[in-house]
Amino acid sequence: MNKVYEIYKNLYDFYGPQHWWPADNWFEVTVGAILTQNTSWNNVEKSIENLKQRDLLEPKKLSEIKENDLAQLIRSSGFYNLKSKRLKNFLEWLKKYNYDIDKIKDKSVTSLREELLNIKGIGKETADSILLYAFEMPIFVIDAYTKRMFLRLGLISGKEYDEFQDFFEKNLRRDVQLYNEYHALIVKHSKVYCKKMPKCSECFLKEKCKWGVNNL
DNA sequence: GTCCGGTTGT
DNA sequence: ACAACGGGAC
Numbered sequence: 001m002n003k004v005y006e007i008y009k010n011l012y013d014f015y016g017p018q019h020w021w022p023a024d025n026w027f028e029v030t031v032g033a034i035l036t037q038n039t040s041w042n043n044v045e046k047s048i049e050n051l052k053q054r055d056l057l058e059p060k061k062l063s064e065i066k067e068n069d070l071a072q073l074i075r076s077s078g079f080y081n082l083k084s085k086r087l088k089n090f091l092e093w094l095k096k097y098n099y100d101i102d103k104i105k106d107k108s109v110t111s112l113r114e115e116l117l118n119i120k121g122i123g124k125e126t127a128d129s130i131l132l133y134a135f136e137m138p139i140f141v142i143d144a145y146t147k148r149m150f151l152r153l154g155l156i157s158g159k160e161y162d163e164f165q166d167f168f169e170k171n172l173r174r175d176v177q178l179y180n181e182y183h184a185l186i187v188k189h190s191k192v193y194c195k196k197m198p199k200c201s202e203c204f205l206k207e208k209c210k211w212g213v214n215n216l
Numbered sequence: 217g218t219c220c221g222g223t224t225g226t
Numbered sequence: 227a228c229a230a231c232g233g234g235a236c
Contacts, residue, residue: 037222
């Protein structure tokens with residue numbers, strides 16, 4: 001059996017399902033994806049709650065409020081002026097589909113990805129998070145955690161986002177639920193053990209990890 | 217003081 | 227390759 005899927009099974013057996021993305025609906029996922037750029041999820045939750053309590057967490061309502069007001073509402077997420085603008089850019093794109101997820105899903109994952117990447121403030125990771133977790137399309141999300149963990153495991157030597165993405169998509173069956181769970185498990189493991197200062201001696205993957213073996 | 221479920225402009 | 231954007235938690 002291939003090693004990439006084997007790691008997945010190890011992680012799933014150890015941690016169990018992660019229930020990602022934590023949100024009530026697809027739009028909440030997209031807002032969270034933009035707000036969590038280089039920001040801890042804890043701080044994003046406060047912003048989401050803030051918007052919910054004011055009954056503003058809907059595309060049309062967020063489109064109508066002023067950029068500066070939105071910035072203040074999402075203050076806890078950091079980079080709030082930037083992110084307010086980025087949300088507005090995204091909402092402008094959504095408007096072309098009448099804020100209708102069904103119309104969006106009529107398009108192919110390839111063309112949607114291109115459209116998302118053309119929005120200022122949405123890069124590869126955010127685009128892929130939206131495609132996978134909000135639109136439920138089969139695309140593997142790469143982030144700093146994924147790179148760090150799999151470089152340490154010694155399973156990949158590349159450096160670029162696309163190299164990592166190809167690596168996962170070539171070694172796994174094209175499956176939204178699998179991609180969803182795997183990325184979430186990588187984040188979990190990277191927060192608990194495969195941190196910047198890793199806890200190799202306590203890690204259950206140490207025997208099959210280059211970094212871990214060297215740190216025993 | 218460090219780190220965070222990044223992206224952009226130089 | 228590197229600075230800018232930034233609040234909140236530990």
